[in-house]
Amino acid sequence: MIISDFFDQLATHFNSELPFVGYRKPNEKKLQAFLQTSDELNTISDYTEKGFVMAPFNDEEPSVLIPLEQSKSISTLYSFDSSNELPEKTHNSDLSASEHIALVAKGVNIINKGSLDKVVISRKEVVSITETNPITIFKRLLQSYPTAFVYCWYHPKVGLWLGATPETLLSVANNRLSTMSLAGTQEYKDSLDVVWGNKEQVEQQFVTDYIVENLQDSLSNISVSEPETIKAGNLLHLKSTITGKINETGLKDIIKKLHPTPAVCGVPKQEAKAFLLQNEPYNRAFYTGFLGELNMTQKSTRNTNRRNVENNAYATVKTTTKLFVNLRCMQWFNNDTVHLYLGGGITKDSNPEAEWLETVAKARVMKKVLQ
Numbered sequence: 001m002i003i004s005d006f007f008d009q010l011a012t013h014f015n016s017e018l019p020f021v022g023y024r025k026p027n028e029k030k031l032q033a034f035l036q037t038s039d040e041l042n043t044i045s046d047y048t049e050k051g052f053v054m055a056p057f058n059d060e061e062p063s064v065l066i067p068l069e070q071s072k073s074i075s076t077l078y079s080f081d082s083s084n085e086l087p088e089k090t091h092n093s094d095l096s097a098s099e100h101i102a103l104v105a106k107g108v109n110i111i112n113k114g115s116l117d118k119v120v121i122s123r124k125e126v127v128s129i130t131e132t133n134p135i136t137i138f139k140r141l142l143q144s145y146p147t148a149f150v151y152c153w154y155h156p157k158v159g160l161w162l163g164a165t166p167e168t169l170l171s172v173a174n175n176r177l178s179t180m181s182l183a184g185t186q187e188y189k190d191s192l193d194v195v196w197g198n199k200e201q202v203e204q205q206f207v208t209d210y211i212v213e214n215l216q217d218s219l220s221n222i223s224v225s226e227p228e229t230i231k232a233g234n235l236l237h238l239k240s241t242i243t244g245k246i247n248e249t250g251l252k253d254i255i256k257k258l259h260p261t262p263a264v265c266g267v268p269k270q271e272a273k274a275f276l277l278q279n280e281p282y283n284r285a286f287y288t289g290f291l292g293e294l295n296m297t298q299k300s301t302r303n304t305n306r307r308n309v310e311n312n313a314y315a316t317v318k319t320t321t322k323l324f325v326n327l328r329c330m331q332w333f334n335n336d337t338v339h340l341y342l343g344g345g346i347t348k349d350s351n352p353e354a355e356w357l358e359t360v361a362k363a364r365v366m367k368k369v370l371q
């Protein structure tokens with residue numbers, strides 16, 4: 001399919017108020033979409049479903065599914081044009097520095113009292129925009145963030161979300177699992193060769209320890225890479241990759257053990273989640289939830305034709321799931337506004353003003369495409 005037809009089909013679906021998701025995986029050229037043929041609101045029951053899942057932060061709330069069998073699948077190739085880079089732009093917005101700083105200070109206080117080790121505190125920022133076509137914003141995200149999972153997701157009964165996230169929740173191919181521990185932020189200043197402070201290293205180690213501890217009964221041969229610096233837009237983060245072979249556990253159990261990780265919630269998980277649900281002055285909805293392909297089957301044929309021997313073609317079937325944490329995202333509204341969602345990990349060493357500035361830097365990822 002040619003690329004203009006791909007975007008036209010998304011636009012037609014959106015104008016007809018039918019659910020769809022358009023997305024491109026990190027570092028890939030293939031742009032894919034599921035176009036649901038009815039406006040039914042489907043939810044996940046046990047993660048054996050096939051399709052595209054959109055799950056909220058609060059795992060007690062339902063996760064929405066665009067089912068494979070109720071959708072038309074389309075794809076095209078997207079070529080990144082580096083000469084088309086968008087410049088940074090400042091936006092007027094409804095800032096609430098003092099509120100955020102006060103909540104971070106409260107978080108640090110609770111940590112110092114010993115009730116929590118880490119908590120990821122976030123805020124919502126309402127931004128007025130002049131570009132009213134979400135497909136145009138999607139195209140700009142694709143162009144600006146080739147290494148991110150970029151998506152535009154719409155359900156008429158839920159809303160429209162767009163994002164460019166650097167974080168994988170999990171990737172499963174048959175019985176191999178790969179996940180990541182991502183935390184710690186600093187602004188990118190022309191080099192990946194940077195020094196990380198103790199606060200960021202500890203913050204990321206919390207995530208790694210949590211993942212390993214929670215998955216050790218479900219995985220064998222667990223391997224954890226050393227933290228490395230990765231670039232995500234204008235930001236740098238610390239990342240470790242964790243891999244292993246899945247034992248008998250089903251996907252539902254693994255997701256339950258992982259989500260929400262301390263990269264988006266905190267340690268201990270239940271206490272941090274309760275603190276956030278009680279204290280953040282807004283509903284995170286799908287921000288810091290997860291989204292992606294669920295139980296997709298990939299057939300590959302291996303031809304073992306050896307000279308004149310008869311042509312033996314082996315078909316192998318692989319089931320893959322690729323889920324991403326919904327960060328660097330926005331919720332789009334018809335009335336020319338978007339809500340940006342921005343958070344940061346708080347530990348005993350956090351400085352509330354610096355944490356505020358971190359969320360301001362994170363906001364630039366989205367603001368760049370909102371001109």
Ligand SMILES: C=C(O[C@H]1C=CC=C(C(=O)O)[C@@H]1O)C(=O)O
Pocket residue numbers: 120122167182183184185237262263264327328341342343344345346362
């Ligand atoms: C919660 C967010 O980022 C997480 C992922 C990477 C780095 C983070 C940090 O440095 O605090 C956060 O844990 C967000 O971007 O809203």
